[in-house]
Every structure is written in structure tokens, then in C-alpha cells.
Amino acid sequence: MFRRTDRRNHDHDHDHARGQGPGPGPAETALRLVKVSKTYGSDDSAVTALDEVTFSLADGSFTAVMGPSGSGKSTLLQCAAGLDRPDSGIVMVDGAAMTGGTEAELTRFRRNRIGFVFQQYNLLDTLTVAQNTVLPLKLARRRVDRARVREILAAVGLGDRLGHRPDQLSGGQRQRVAIARALVTEPSVIFADEPTGALDTRSARDVLRLLQEAVRVHGRTVVMVTHDPVAASYADSVLFLADGRLVGELHRPTVDAVAERLAHLGDDVMTGA
Known part of the structure; x- marks a missing residue:
């Protein structure tokens, strides 16, 4: 499938072993947030969307x-x-x-270090x-390696x-193009925003496996926002948010464990706990 390649245009060496936990140095940490806060509106209408989130x-x-809606x-x-x-x-990417x-x-x-899948x-x-x-x-304004582009598109099944143009493709195929587009710049982090939300079950499964391969074979770091416990089960870990705060983490998630945690969060939100 994907061929591992060295990252370009980066300031730091990434020859450390994969699979280590987050460490203090930039060589081991792809993404770091420190007390990140964001508020929309002002005075009585102010809404705190993020409240000193750190991870x-x-x-x-x-x-x-x-996390629950909102x-x-x-x-x-x-x-x-x-x-x-x-x-x-x-907010730090690669230090x-x-x-x-x-x-x-x-x-x-963003263009050099970040990829997006919407x-x-x-x-x-x-x-x-x-x-x-491309x-x-x-x-x-970076050089286009046509052979590399063909390799990536072949790897995602295209x-x-x-x-072909987008209107000649299925929804799953369009999302494969989006994944290929995210990979071609060899980014440090790929952000995926509900990448399976518009797909049928089979296409969603294929897309999630491609995101797994982007991590395990291609060496990328993927951050995926999702509401679907099945999608979350493909990740290595799940971060849970509630009221703009980080309220929990689940390693090696299963569908049932994710669904149970979400249910508890929903109950807490409803009761104001």
C-alpha cells in the first residue's frame, strides 16, 4: 500500500520509534494544545466553546x-x-x-504541515x-511528483x-480523493471532520481503513472528529469533550465502550453534572 517517505519542509527529525506515548520533546509529539480557549459572542450572549483545553x-x-452536540x-x-x-x-505542530x-x-x-478531509x-x-x-x-508552489501522485491514488483504489471528475464518482470514491489530496503534501497531521458522515456503511468502513493505513503504514498523525462510535473504534484512542472541556480519554476503543462513555456524557449534560 502506502510507501513510507521522509517528510519535507519540516524543522525536526522524526526517526524516533513509532507508537511511543506523548513525550516532552517535539520529536515525539505531533500535536500539542496548551490551555486553548475560544469564546464566541460577548457579554450575556457569550458562549465558551473551548475552556483551557490541554493535550x-x-x-x-x-x-x-x-462529545455531545455543542x-x-x-x-x-x-x-x-x-x-x-x-x-x-x-497550538503546536511538530514543536x-x-x-x-x-x-x-x-x-x-497549514499548506506544508497539515492535511484535511471534510x-x-x-x-x-x-x-x-x-x-x-495535486x-x-x-x-x-511545490513540485508535483507525478509518479508519487499515481502511487497514492492507486493505493486508495483510484x-x-x-x-474522472467528481460527478463521475461515488461518495466513497470522492472521499478517497480527499484522503489522497491530504496525503500528497506529506503533512504532519491530517484532520478529518466527520469523514464518514455522508457515506454508506461499506464506503465508511473503507475510508476508515484508509485513515488507519495513513497512520500505520504512511506514518501520519490523524485527528478525526466524529459522532459515530463505530468510526471511533478504528482509532487508537478517543478524547471526549463536554462543555468545551476535555473530560476523558479512552485507549483501544471498542464500539460498546465508546457508546457507553457517550451515553454517560449525555446524561451528565442533561442533568448539569
Whole structure:
């Protein structure tokens, strides 16, 4: 499947062993948040979406983020991925802080170190599969390795679809293009926002296995926001949010264990506990 390659345009060496827990140094930590807070609105209408969230994710890990509606999952992803700026706190990718700097600097940072997979694919209808895949490289003005692009698309099962356009593909195939697009820049972290939300069960399973392979074979770090316990069970661990706070973590998740934890969180939210 995926061929492991060295990451490009990064400041730090990543020759450490995979599978270690989060450590103090940037070489072992792909993503670190320190007391990240975000509030929308002001005065009486203010809503705290994130309340001093702190955690570290190991390089080469697959983490699901879950919680009740309004728990802060989407805000966490947006702030961690550099799509939105937190009001306070620090977000670090590979030991480099994303907080601070200009919008242009933040955009360059995202293009070099971060990949995205969205629920609605975010493909351009006028571009072919191959053209959509290399778009991040084009935007970053980076060299396009055509052989590498073909290899990635073959690995996600689209080797015979390079010239097709999105309207000629199924939902599952479109999401495969999105995964290929996320992989082609060789990012440090791939953020997936409800990547299986619009897919049937079989396509969802295939996409989740591809995300697993991105981690286990290709060496990427994946952070996936999901509401689905089945999707979460494909991850190495699950972080649980409630009312903008990190309230728990589950390692080696199973569908039943995730569902039970979510049920308890839902009960706590309803009772105000």
C-alpha cells in the first residue's frame, strides 16, 4: 500500500520509534494544545466553546474526538488545524507554534504541515481526480511528483480514475480523493471532520481503513472528529469533550465502550453534572 517517505519542509527529525506515548520533546509529539480557549459572542450572549483545553498527541497516532452536540468538537478541530485562532493558549505542530504570526504565515504553515478531509469532500467539480489531488501542491508552489501522485491514488483504489471528475464518482470514491489530496503534501497531521458522515456503511468502513493505513503504514498523525462510535473504534484512542472541556480519554476503543462513555456524557449534560 502506502510507501513510507521522509517528510519535507519540516524543522525536526522524526526517526524516533513509532507508537511511543506523548513525550516532552517535539520529536515525539505531533500535536500539542496548551490551555486553548475560544469564546464566541460577548457579554450575556457569550458562549465558551473551548475552556483551557490541554493535550498532546504522539507522532503516528490516530485519535478520535467525540462529545455531545455543542461540546466544542468542531471548534477544537478548527483551532488545532489553524482554520480559526483561539482567544488564548498555544497550538503546536511538530514543536512549531501556530498561534501568532500573520494570516499569510499561518496559511503557509497549514499548506506544508497539515492535511484535511471534510465530510463534504471539498473537491472542485471542474478538476479531474488527479488535478484535485495535486491542488495543495500547486497552491503551495511545490513540485508535483507525478509518479508519487499515481502511487497514492492507486493505493486508495483510484488508479483507474485519474481522469474522472467528481460527478463521475461515488461518495466513497470522492472521499478517497480527499484522503489522497491530504496525503500528497506529506503533512504532519491530517484532520478529518466527520469523514464518514455522508457515506454508506461499506464506503465508511473503507475510508476508515484508509485513515488507519495513513497512520500505520504512511506514518501520519490523524485527528478525526466524529459522532459515530463505530468510526471511533478504528482509532487508537478517543478524547471526549463536554462543555468545551476535555473530560476523558479512552485507549483501544471498542464500539460498546465508546457508546457507553457517550451515553454517560449525555446524561451528565442533561442533568448539569
